[in-house]
Amino acid sequence: MEYRELGKTGLKVSFISFGGIPIQRGTKEDAAGAIDELEKQSINYIDTARGYTVSEEYIGNALKGRRDRFIIATKSMSRDYESMKKDIDISLGNLKTDYIDLYQLHNVPVGDIEKVFSDNGAYKALLEAKEEGKIRHIGVTAHSVDALKIFVDRYADCIETIMFPYNIVESQGEEVLKKAKDKGIGTIAMKSFAGGNITDVSLALRYIYHSGLIDVAIPGMGNNKEVKEDSAVDLTLPFSETEKAECEKIRKELGTTFCRRCGYCGPCTVGINIPGSFLFVNYLRHYEGLAEWAKQRYAGMAVKPDACVECGSCEARCPYNLPIRDMLKKVYKEFKDAGVE
Numbered sequence: 505m506e507y508r509e510l511g512k513t514g515l516k517v518s519f520i521s522f523g524g525i526p527i528q529r530g531t532k533e534d535a536a537g538a539i540d541e542l543e544k545q546s547i548n549y550i551d552t553a554r555g556y557t558v559s560e561e562y563i564g565n566a567l568k569g570r571r572d573r574f575i576i577a578t579k580s581m582s583r584d585y586e587s588m589k590k591d592i593d594i595s596l597g598n599l600k601t602d603y604i605d606l607y608q609l610h611n612v613p614v615g616d617i618e619k620v621f622s623d624n625g626a627y628k629a630l631l632e633a634k635e636e637g638k639i640r641h642i643g644v645t646a647h648s649v650d651a652l653k654i655f656v657d658r659y660a661d662c663i664e665t666i667m668f669p670y671n672i673v674e675s676q677g678e679e680v681l682k683k684a685k686d687k688g689i690g691t692i693a694m695k696s697f698a699g700g701n702i703t704d705v706s707l708a709l710r711y712i713y714h715s716g717l718i719d720v721a722i723p724g725m726g727n728n729k730e731v732k733e734d735s736a737v738d739l740t741l742p743f744s745e746t747e748k749a750e751c752e753k754i755r756k757e758l759g760t761t762f763c764r765r766c767g768y769c770g771p772c773t774v775g776i777n778i779p780g781s782f783l784f785v786n787y788l789r790h791y792e793g794l795a796e797w798a799k800q801r802y803a804g805m806a807v808k809p810d811a812c813v814e815c816g817s818c819e820a821r822c823p824y825n826l827p828i829r830d831m832l833k834k835v836y837k838e839f840k841d842a843g844v845e
């Protein structure tokens with residue numbers, strides 16, 4: 505396993521680390537199996553969030569008796585002092601620990617930045633928790649380059665890490681990530697596989713590693729099998745010409761208008777599974793062997809994309825400003841053309 509310094513935090517983290525979103529979909533036994541495998545593979549960094557339903561709890565249960573072998577990072581969407589204070593204590597309880605290595609302000613848009621750093625803002629609660637020894641480092645996560653720029657340009661003295669999407673098809677953060685590295689801010693890459701749109705694990709993780717911009721990547725892993733698969737990648741292997749061409753091909757195919765399956769757009773007013781719709785149509789389009797599976801899953805959706813009443817509330821919540829309504833119309837048409845309604 506390759507390790508890197510996480511900015512100036514003094515933490516030495518495994519480059520391939522554990523993203524804790526997928527364990528929500530499995531059982532607590534799956535989660536425990538994943539943590540066992542992390543230990544075997546010498547992966548030492550675990551990322552989760554208050555917002556990932558049972559993720560903190562599952563991780564806390566699985567870490568009993570071995571908490572000190574891992575660096576734990578979590579995050580909260582709280583923007584004000586009181587709610588952040590409460591969230592930190594809830595995280596400590598869920599994770600069954602008396603300290604959290606990195607606590608992050610989760611998905612902060614430009615419009616919330618001033619509030620977070622105001623007198624009654626969430627940052628004040630993080631600072632207090634740090635003084636009390638409940639947390640050791642403070643970071644932020646963002647999905648927009650504009651927000652990332654503000655954090656790195658104006659708040660570099662307040663934050664120790666930033667987390668941002670970075671992968672073969674998402675290079676929008678490159679300039680700011682470089683600046684952050686120059687300032688000693690730790691860089692964490694989310695969306696290693698572009699929300700499941702990139703299926704070549706080795707290509708995806710080596711691309712991030714060789715960029716030189718990132719200290720730690722946190723692909724989501726739901727069980728021991730996925731941990732094994734991700735940790736088997738030999739990061740040091742250079743890119744062949746064929747692989748460089750493959751990256752170009754992926755960029756051309758996906759463009760920029762694709763769903764990262766972050767789930768922030770939900771709940772849909774009429775109950776459409778928005779990321780699910782995009783996932784199924786991707787399989788229909790790109791994977792011959794999975795087209796039938798995609799049709800079955802789509803056919804089983806309780807509410808189909810044509811039920812959209814165009815209220816637009818999902819688009820207001822999507823951090824990537826995707827034209828969800830238009831995209832859903834295409835999903836409906838493609839499945840209809842493939843004989844499923």
Ligand code: SF4
Binds near residue numbers: 775819
């Ligand atoms: S615009 Fe359509 S898909 Fe989006 S929340 Fe409204 S009904 Fe749901």
Ligand code: SF4
Binds near residue numbers: 762765779821
């Ligand atoms: S449509 Fe946007 S908000 Fe919804 S899952 Fe996809 S990327 Fe995330």
